[in-house]
Amino acid sequence: MYEPLYKSLYRIRRVEEEVARIYPTDKLKSPVHLSIGQEAVAAAMCAPLDRHDIVFGTYRSHATYLAKGGDLKAMLAEMYGKGTGCTKGKGGSMHLIDIDAGVMGASAVVGTTIANAVGYAYSVKLKKQSTIVMSFFGDGASEEGVFAESLNFAVLKKLPIIFVCENNGYAIHTHQTKRQGLPDICGRARAAGLPAELIEDNDILTMHERATAAVNALREGTATGPAFFECKTYRWKEHVGPGEDFKLGFRSKSEAQPWIENDQVKRVAALVPAVARKQIEAAVEAEIQEAVAFAENSEFPDLSELTTDVFHTVSTPAAIQKAA
Amino acid sequence: METTLCIDQYTPHKSASSGAAVASPKPERTLSYVDAVREATDQEMDRDASVILFGLDVDDPKAIQGTTRGLVEKYGPERVFGTPLSEDAMTGVAIGAALAGLRPIHVHIRMDFLMLSMNQLVNVAAKSSYMYGGKVKVPLVVRSMIGKSWGQGAQHSQGLYSFFMHVPGLKVVAPTTPYDAKGCLIAAIRDDNPVMYVEHRILHFQKGPVPEKLYTVNPGKARITSPGDDVTLVGISYMQLECLRAQRYLDDVGVSAEVIDPIWLAPLDIDTIVESVRKTGRLVVVDNGWTSCGASAEIVAQVTERLQGVRDVRVQRLGFAPVTCPTSPPLEAEFYPDSRRIAAVCNDLVHGKSQNWYPDERPELKDLEFKGPF
Numbered sequence: 001m002y003e004p005l006y007k008s009l010y011r012i013r014r015v016e017e018e019v020a021r022i023y024p025t026d027k028l029k030s031p032v033h034l035s036i037g038q039e040a041v042a043a044a045m046c047a048p049l050d051r052h053d054i055v056f057g058t059y060r061s062h063a064t065y066l067a068k069g070g071d072l073k074a075m076l077a078e079m080y081g082k083g084t085g086c087t088k089g090k091g092g093s094m095h096l097i098d099i100d101a102g103v104m105g106a107s108a109v110v111g112t113t114i115a116n117a118v119g120y121a122y123s124v125k126l127k128k129q130s131t132i133v134m135s136f137f138g139d140g141a142s143e144e145g146v147f148a149e150s151l152n153f154a155v156l157k158k159l160p161i162i163f164v165c166e167n168n169g170y171a172i173h174t175h176q177t178k179r180q181g182l183p184d185i186c187g188r189a190r191a192a193g194l195p196a197e198l199i200e201d202n203d204i205l206t207m208h209e210r211a212t213a214a215v216n217a218l219r220e221g222t223a224t225g226p227a228f229f230e231c232k233t234y235r236w237k238e239h240v241g242p243g244e245d246f247k248l249g250f251r252s253k254s255e256a257q258p259w260i261e262n263d264q265v266k267r268v269a270a271l272v273p274a275v276a277r278k279q280i281e282a283a284v285e286a287e288i289q290e291a292v293a294f295a296e297n298s299e300f301p302d303l304s305e306l307t308t309d310v311f312h313t314v315s316t317p318a319a320i321q322k323a324a
Numbered sequence: 325m326e327t328t329l330c331i332d333q334y335t336p337h338k339s340a341s342s343g344a345a346v347a348s349p350k351p352e353r354t355l356s357y358v359d360a361v362r363e364a365t366d367q368e369m370d371r372d373a374s375v376i377l378f379g380l381d382v383d384d385p386k387a388i389q390g391t392t393r394g395l396v397e398k399y400g401p402e403r404v405f406g407t408p409l410s411e412d413a414m415t416g417v418a419i420g421a422a423l424a425g426l427r428p429i430h431v432h433i434r435m436d437f438l439m440l441s442m443n444q445l446v447n448v449a450a451k452s453s454y455m456y457g458g459k460v461k462v463p464l465v466v467r468s469m470i471g472k473s474w475g476q477g478a479q480h481s482q483g484l485y486s487f488f489m490h491v492p493g494l495k496v497v498a499p500t501t502p503y504d505a506k507g508c509l510i511a512a513i514r515d516d517n518p519v520m521y522v523e524h525r526i527l528h529f530q531k532g533p534v535p536e537k538l539y540t541v542n543p544g545k546a547r548i549t550s551p552g553d554d555v556t557l558v559g560i561s562y563m564q565l566e567c568l569r570a571q572r573y574l575d576d577v578g579v580s581a582e583v584i585d586p587i588w589l590a591p592l593d594i595d596t597i598v599e600s601v602r603k604t605g606r607l608v609v610v611d612n613g614w615t616s617c618g619a620s621a622e623i624v625a626q627v628t629e630r631l632q633g634v635r636d637v638r639v640q641r642l643g644f645a646p647v648t649c650p651t652s653p654p655l656e657a658e659f660y661p662d663s664r665r666i667a668a669v670c671n672d673l674v675h676g677k678s679q680n681w682y683p684d685e686r687p688e689l690k691d692l693e694f695k696g697p698f
């Protein structure tokens with residue numbers, strides 16, 4: 001169990017460190033919202049999911065994309081704005097998608113994909129599929145109206161969805177306590193009728209255990225509706241970009257220090273035998289090198305791509321007529 | 325009288341340009357707009373199990389003026405359901421369901437309520453195909469209704485389709501006749517892209533020929549509903565009926581108006597309108613909305629761009645008064661363009677304002693007013 005978790009964690013951490021390293025060269029033509037420090041949430045929650053299960057994410061979704069098995073080459077090429085990127089250079093780092101891996105996209109507008117995930121889960125239930133949907137969002141999203149509306153509908157229709165609130169304490173630079181009269185996100189979920197659990201301290205092993213139980217309960221039918229987790233975590237880097245933001249004064253390095261000392265990458269590394277760990281690390285480093293080279297060597301999209309994909313072209317009048 | 329106007333639109337005529345939708349033969353059967361919408365939904369749900377229907381009150385006893393009547397009994401509460409009062413999330417749910425392969429029809433009994441759905445419609449539905457590089461599609465139909473008469477007022481009367489015409493990735497259709505109501509809805513359901521399907525409450529009362537078979541009225545084709553030579557008169561949604569009435573008034577003074585129903589506003593069949601204006605040299609666009617940045621502004625701009633330097637063109641837009649819709653009957657009447665005002669404006673363009681002609685009301689061309697309660 002520790003080895004796959006470590007691989008997932010280490011891969012996310014190292015990809016993002018590499019992104020931060022390359023960023024100043026201006027080769028990455030995309031705003032980057034790094035999840036360094038928060039990797040444990042995505043790694044733990046996605047671990048029990050199968051490839052065909054579905055996740056929806058946020059603009060800070062590199063970790064979700066990678067933890068769910070998203071293609072690294074396509075991700076980096078996308079951030080370079082290349083035609084081989086996962087959206088052909090049209091979405092950028094905030095709209096990563098990999099349908100084959102069950103990554104159904106992410107939104108730059110906070111809270112937006114919560115409802116999309118619920119709609120996907122409605123389809124799953126209607127079609128009597130075994131798929132499980134997982135919706136990732138931040139603490140800020142819990143203040144959007146769509147959060148309350150979506151939870152209500154998911155409970156009403158008993159949908160196979162797990163909500164994961166990745167609570168890093170800040171919406172850009174504003175702390176949760178400056179935004180919420182009652183900073184109790186689980187309480188809001190319970191009010192909507194959801195079983196909700198708060199997991200403190202970015203604790204990857206607890207998150208993994210609870211996520212596994214929730215996924216199994218949906219698979220086995222012992223749970224007949226959605227579940228909710230609020231996972232406390234911490235963003236080490238600035239809101240957007242590769243640097244730190246402690247100099248802005250809205251938070252202190254001393255606040256961050258316990259989270260940095262409680263680094264889940266190091267914690268899980270210590271649980272993996274040295275030989276296996278070295279193999280994992282070597283494999284990830286090779287994959288990253290290959291992916292960076294792929295992104296750098298890929299071509300920018302052809303200019304004709306500017307006007308394609310506005311509409312799904314199969315729905316030309318001729319095609320509709322044929323269907324008739 | 326209303327029936328006459330709708331049936332007239334299918335009389336074949338010589339001057340239809342090749343780009344316009346072909347006039348259909350007059351079918352035997354007559355249906356109301358409401359029943360045409362209901363039948364299209366029923367037939368498509370029967371044909372395709374991926375079609376689902378939801379929205380506030382679609383399953384209640386009034387069944388959205390009857391447009392959804394009987395469907396929950398026939399297709400069950402999983403495919404037909406009323407929703408919580410959550411337009412934002414339910415639009416997001418519709419998009420998520422569409423991403424998963426369903427074909428949702430999301431119904432709003434007032435177009436005004438779509439303001440609560442704008443984030444999902446503009447930021448997700450319209451953009452998903454493009455921003456995900458064509459990897460996903462959102463086959464979604466959003467039905468919404470525009471109100472008029474009997475004091476519907478500020479927030480129950482707005483024709484806001486130009487908002488959606490502005491955004492790449494959305495299709496917009498505002499059918500006028502029962503025939504188009506059915507054909508456009510079937511086309512919208514089968515379209516792999518989000519379609520904003522706009523109904524006008526007054527049009528719900530109209531009756532007209534509607535074939536029983538399934539057929540589509542496809543995106544991007546306007547229809548010349550009455551041929552003419554002196555002025556091109558484009559009427560959107562309900563204003564199409566006012567334009568057809570205006571055309572009757574103009575007959576009295578020997579002005580021949582060519583009336584065009586764009587049907588689909590996005591994609592817009594500008595070619596048919598341009599060809600008509602190339603002939604007439606005069607264009608009046610009557611919108612069921614405000615003129616500023618509206619559908620009428622867009623049509624006039626596109627025609628002017630195409631014909632500048634080619635043809636001297638005189639243009640005029642008509643639409644809602646540039647105020648919030650009032651409720652008192654005399655103020656409300658002043659707020660909307662009507663057939664006599666449209667006719668007078670057309671005559672001014674043809675003969676000059678010095679004639680100062682304003683037609684006396686003909687009772688058979690009087691508007692059918694909506695009566696409460698609603």
